Amino acid sequence: MTATDSNEAVLQYAVRLGDDALVLGHRLSEWCSNGPFLEEDLALTNVALDYIGRARMFYSYAAELSGDGRSEDSFAYLRDCREFTNLLLHELPRGDFAFTMARQYLVDEYALAFMQALLESEDERLAGIAAKAVKESKYHLRRSRDWMLRLGDGTAESHCRLQTAVDDLWGYTPELFELDALETSLVAAGVAVDSAALRPDWEAAVRATLEEATIELPQADWSVRGGRQGIHTESLGHMLSDLQFMQRAYPGLEW
């Protein structure tokens, strides 16, 4: 890769990671004042803040790499669906509380391992962001794993809802471990995380948690992918119409 190509590749990679964080952070923020009880409302919105903060760090870095005057807001507010490159799991509607926590748990197991690997990145800025994210994700995972056990091994109702959620989410998880040409080249350059290599440990951890939560491991014969190429579920557009409302109504608005 030439220096310019490599710069553009890192920019795109940072945007991908920013998109993952922003989209999930927004989904979590939708629980604000809708949480099942006060403490849980606080927890959901605090995790949302961590993710939105993570998005800002990745977008700011991408903006600096662009060198063309783009800002973090350009990435968050001035792109449409097809330009978003988040993994689909992050954008799925929040569903019920069981769905939100099951998704969070699957993401937390992944995010913690991913960020621990990103600590080793040759790119100092990405490694710096990862160092903050790792610490936060440890707390996220502790909480979401605890909820898996409470819901799975709780009442018949909570068990049923959690099993349904895990079944519905399962087909979106293979995408977490797939690399395209961009990421493969960045892995070779020591910049990106080889997410495919994270899969065995992730599966083992998830399997152990599901077993303890008395939830059956889904035998999904379907899987969905496309987020990194801008192919999204219907729900992302609806989310962006909400997330980007102010910029669409008042273009160029600044706080």
Place this chain on the structure above:
Amino acid sequence: MTVDNRIPALPAEEYARRQRRVESAVPELWDLLDEVKDPEIPVISLWELGVLQEIEQRDETVVVTITPTYSGCPAMSVMEEDVVAALHAAGHDQVRVETRLSPAWSTTWMTDAAQEKLRAWGIAPPGCGSADVAAVIRCPRCGSEDLRKLSEFGSTACKALYQCNSCAEPFDYFKPI
């Protein structure tokens, strides 16, 4: 008389931060910014919290470097504004605040004195724990270790919510990270 023979364990990056203050060419600015407190916890300063990393005079501009506590902490922008306001009030017109992510902020940078200030304010301090291994938590009101966790996240991302089983006090616990 008991002699405290414990050797304080200080992370290398925190030692370096304290050395930057000791060796600073502008010690009066560090003293000045001791007046800037955490907007959420007005008993400890940005210095004591570990957020304040460096102060330099570059030509006419005072450059202050801070490190964020949590990625999305909304208090960070307030801290920036407070730093700028304090320097402006002291006659420093040109001020720039820069953010540095590395080394990632840690509660182990807080001094024992700062931890005691937290406790007196009603917040259980983080102690010497980390995100992996928590230190002993005590009720900031009665000192009891008989507690129950109400929520992994309290009023802000940096705190968890606990209640004391001995005196019934509900309190925030500043999580070690």
